[in-house]
Amino acid sequence: MMRLIHVVVIGMLVFAAAYVYRIKMESTARTEKVLQLHAEVRKEREAIAQLRAEWAKLDAPGRLQGIAERHLKLKPITARQFDQLKNLPARPPSIVNPNDPDPIASMIEKIDPDIVTGALPAREAAQ
Template structure:
């Protein structure tokens, strides 16, 4: 009877040792995974810092001004580029009777509809 108890105790000790070893291996694997995730996060933070530094360099006003001077054929504004006051439309009356037609709408109605302004596509291209 004692031999059976001794064998059972030895079996339980072997089982307990195997279980503790399994727990230790699981915790080691999880620790390695956490360290790997920390290393990846550090690499990503460094990459973000590099990209921010590169963006700051690309977005520098002096660099952009140099590129604009080199690639855009812009000229300084001269006083002759502005229209004369006599060519401006007359100012609408300051007090408008509600029964009178809208003076701004009448100016808009006089605009040629074939003139394309801004970034709107031509009517044929829009269809």
């Protein structure tokens, strides 16, 4: 009887050791995956920082000014190019009175919800 108890206890100890070893290996694999993800995130952040620096260089006002002067045939603005406000054309008349209901909303409300929209006829869309 004692021998059977010893064999069962030893078996349980071996099973427990195997289970703990499996848990340790899983946690090691997950730790490696987390470290790999951290490295990827760091690499992507560095790439983003590099792209932002490149964008700042390309977007520099001095550089853009030089490119504009080389490639665009622009002339300086003179005082004769400006006009007075009294010479502006009159504002066009308002088509819709501000107190009237919204004409687009009223058209949307009139749409039948049973109408199928799209490229297929209604009976093909139902199938």
